[in-house]
Amino acid sequence: MIKRQRLLNTYVSNLTMTEAVKAVDDLLLLEKKSYIVAVNVDVLTKIEADKKLAGITKNADIVLVDGKPLVWFSKLEKRPVKEKISGSDFVPTICRRAAETNRSIFILGGKDGVAEKAKRRLCKKYPKLKIVGTYAPPIGFEKDIKENDKINKMISAAKPDILIVCLGCPKQEKWISDNINKYDAKLSVCAGATVDFLAGNVKRAPRWMSDFGLEWFYRFTQEPKRLFKRYFVDDLKIIKIFLKYKDR
Numbered sequence: 001m002i003k004r005q006r007l008l009n010t011y012v013s014n015l016t017m018t019e020a021v022k023a024v025d026d027l028l029l030l031e032k033k034s035y036i037v038a039v040n041v042d043v044l045t046k047i048e049a050d051k052k053l054a055g056i057t058k059n060a061d062i063v064l065v066d067g068k069p070l071v072w073f074s075k076l077e078k079r080p081v082k083e084k085i086s087g088s089d090f091v092p093t094i095c096r097r098a099a100e101t102n103r104s105i106f107i108l109g110g111k112d113g114v115a116e117k118a119k120r121r122l123c124k125k126y127p128k129l130k131i132v133g134t135y136a137p138p139i140g141f142e143k144d145i146k147e148n149d150k151i152n153k154m155i156s157a158a159k160p161d162i163l164i165v166c167l168g169c170p171k172q173e174k175w176i177s178d179n180i181n182k183y184d185a186k187l188s189v190c191a192g193a194t195v196d197f198l199a200g201n202v203k204r205a206p207r208w209m210s211d212f213g214l215e216w217f218y219r220f221t222q223e224p225k226r227l228f229k230r231y232f233v234d235d236l237k238i239i240k241i242f243l244k245y246k247d248r
Contacts, residue, residue, distance in 0.1 A: 109166030
């Protein structure tokens, strides 16, 4: 496990993108299954109230920091994080690396057709990339034993080196935790809404907005009804969390 450092109510892997990709290469060489999670403001507010999610994050092989506000908080804590690594940057980067190293990918998540569209776009960009399967599970699948068995068998039949899971937090983290020993994939990556970015269904914020920590606002302008509560109610709890943990 890569060395961690505290960040508010959890511990994170303090990596640059280059170091994170190297860490993926190293994990794929190990004779064990592993998984990667990413934390942002929304995830940390969920961790505070969800012991299972907190434990899954604690036991992850890599915990990436996906959010400029968390980089700022790390500096206030005098334990600065090297770099923000968003899923929409990290996943394409490891796909490019997979194409270079002959590793295979399976994409799980998104609405019908979205993962397939993401596959087509990725394979066009990286012609040597092997995406050995995609699947969009139905709503409520995580509580359906037969559906989960079907998914686990589907993944195992494809035997991907890397499973990209795009189900949103905390569903994706808990699904991986509950199923990782039931499917045959070396590395599982929690990737949230990344599949929509890969498919081109959702636009990325301009680089300058991302650099100034305004990517959340750009996303809000695209989906205000869905994201209002998350950004303007739930995520404001991060201030209380910062005050609680800042001197620890």
